[in-house]
Amino acid sequence: MKSIPNTADQWIELIANTELPAITSTVKMLDKFSNDDKSSLPKLSQAILHDQALSSCLLKIANNAQHMGVNKVTTVSRASVVLGIQTVKNVCLTAKLVDSLLVSKSVDYRVYEKLMQLMANSFFAAMLAKMMVPNYSDETQEEVYLAALLYGIGETAFWSSGGKIADKLVCAADINSPGFKEYCEQEIGTSFNSLSRGLAHTWNLSDLLLKTLDKPESRTDEVKIVFFADRLSTSIAQPGENEEDFNQLLANIAKIMKISVSQLKVRITHTRKQAAELLSSYGADILIDLIKVLPKASDFNQHIRFASIHQMSKEKRLLTAFMKLTKLVKSSRDINEYLQTTLIDVVKVFEFDRCSFFMLSDDKTKVKSRFVFDNKAENDPIKITINVRKSDNAIGRVLNSKIPALINDYSHRQWRDIITKELAELIQDGSMAIIPVKIGDKAIGVVCAQYFCNQQKSDKNSLKKRVIATDDFQQLCSLIDHLNICLTMIMLR
Numbered sequence: 001m002k003s004i005p006n007t008a009d010q011w012i013e014l015i016a017n018t019e020l021p022a023i024t025s026t027v028k029m030l031d032k033f034s035n036d037d038k039s040s041l042p043k044l045s046q047a048i049l050h051d052q053a054l055s056s057c058l059l060k061i062a063n064n065a066q067h068m069g070v071n072k073v074t075t076v077s078r079a080s081v082v083l084g085i086q087t088v089k090n091v092c093l094t095a096k097l098v099d100s101l102l103v104s105k106s107v108d109y110r111v112y113e114k115l116m117q118l119m120a121n122s123f124f125a126a127m128l129a130k131m132m133v134p135n136y137s138d139e140t141q142e143e144v145y146l147a148a149l150l151y152g153i154g155e156t157a158f159w160s161s162g163g164k165i166a167d168k169l170v171c172a173a174d175i176n177s178p179g180f181k182e183y184c185e186q187e188i189g190t191s192f193n194s195l196s197r198g199l200a201h202t203w204n205l206s207d208l209l210l211k212t213l214d215k216p217e218s219r220t221d222e223v224k225i226v227f228f229a230d231r232l233s234t235s236i237a238q239p240g241e242n243e244e245d246f247n248q249l250l251a252n253i254a255k256i257m258k259i260s261v262s263q264l265k266v267r268i269t270h271t272r273k274q275a276a277e278l279l280s281s282y283g284a285d286i287l288i289d290l291i292k293v294l295p296k297a298s299d300f301n302q303h304i305r306f307a308s309i310h311q312m313s314k315e316k317r318l319l320t321a322f323m324k325l326t327k328l329v330k331s332s333r334d335i336n337e338y339l340q341t342t343l344i345d346v347v348k349v350f351e352f353d354r355c356s357f358f359m360l361s362d363d364k365t366k367v368k369s370r371f372v373f374d375n376k377a378e379n380d381p382i383k384i385t386i387n388v389r390k391s392d393n394a395i396g397r398v399l400n401s402k403i404p405a406l407i408n409d410y411s412h413r414q415w416r417d418i419i420t421k422e423l424a425e426l427i428q429d430g431s432m433a434i435i436p437v438k439i440g441d442k443a444i445g446v447v448c449a450q451y452f453c454n455q456q457k458s459d460k461n462s463l464k465k466r467v468i469a470t471d472d473f474q475q476l477c478s479l480i481d482h483l484n485i486c487l488t489m490i491m492l493r
């Protein structure tokens with residue numbers, strides 16, 4: 001992204017045509033087919049057959065328990081008949097939306113977590129909206145489902161597509177603060193609601209969605225249901241300060257549905273189970289645990305208004321890094337993407353000053369820096385070559401033994417005989433972990449994670465030195481082991 005957008009139109013152009021083109025393409029494809037099952041289903045089925053992932057997803061949905069008949073559905077054409085054209089269209093759009101937004105990108109882990117939660121909220125909102133209109137026509141049920149799914153698309157698309165400005169925003173303020181959303185809108189020059197409306201127009205989506213985005217509480221019950229479903233999903237994920245507001249929301253929904261609040265709670269619980277089953281069909285199991293159960297009284301008023309984002313546990317950040325690699329196995333065979341994603345996460349999780357991948361040369365005489373990231377997880381242009389055959393040294397030992405090394409003091413007798421001048425210049429009187437990167441049993445290089453000496457003087461007029469804790473080293477080794485497993489899997493496919 002050469003320049004940062006600062007208007008709604010610029011953001012919509014970026015999102016629709018540059019960052020999420022697969023969704024735009026799918027919307028245009030679906031728009032060609034009318035809602036007449038008889039004339040459109042065969043042609044739509046043929047169009048879907050060209051997309052293997054979409055075909056597979058459609059078959060899974062058709063064979064879901066709530067749609068199952070006597071015989072298993074094995075063809076796209078049969079699945080289309082079982083589901084009906086409007087459901088098929090929604091399945092296609094949902095699948096493409098989930099796939100496009102779940103694609104692993106080198107984003108800040110906090111952006112990634114924000115994006116995952118918004119996606120989970122939107123999917124649950126769609127299921128809740130459909131649950132709220134059981135006595136309406138199939139057409140209306142599908143329409144409220146889609147409207148609720150895309151009600152927050154502006155905010156979700158921004159976190160998926162915002163790049164450096166998204167990283168900046170998530171680092172600059174408390175992401176859980178009540179005013180965080182307004183802060184972001186001020187910084188990007190438009191509101192998320194405007195982005196949603198613009199994308200809805202660009203993609204020629206339903207009038208119901210557009211009406212919901214414009215004064216939803218003053219319109220028909222269908223519009224209110226979409227609005228209430230979105231609020232309910234969000235409130236369940238993150239209970240607010242006031243339990244009375246949540247109870248009033250439940251009462252408003254129960255009134256529209258003409259049932260009691262206790263009956264509504266039972267249906268919400270059942271819908272959550274259905275949502276989990278469907279998320280598996282869409283290949284989005286990572287979102288299942290983000291759809292929470294109904295909150296208890298003790299869950300309200302727990303928000304710490306100004307909690308620092310850096311108080312998020314390192315273990316949670318590390319788990320996110322593991323999940324990103326696991327997800328990447330399903331979508332990419334690009335070794336470079338795995339390496340860069342891992343190095344960036346290593347810097348962010350452990351707050352290293354530098355993290356590098358050194359690749360072993362074909363003749364196995366030296367390693368060269370292939371990727372280097374600084375303490376801001378940005379590319380470092382530095383080029384480093386270390387000879388591993390000319391003399392015995394620490395990196396050569398790690399490559400030969402395939403055993404990681406933790407060097408907190410290279411002057412210690414354990415290391416001083418295998419620290420060459422090149423390595424000493426690399427370590428810079430700091431600390432370094434060296435972990436082998438392997439495909440199967442073959443080492444292809446090493447990851448080097450480093451802390452440098454603090455350039456500011458301490459009270460004793462000496463340079464501060466940060467060592468790599470044993471626990472951090474073990475966790476880092478586990479992450480690189482996971483990387484090695486992922487690289488082995490994609491090369492064996």
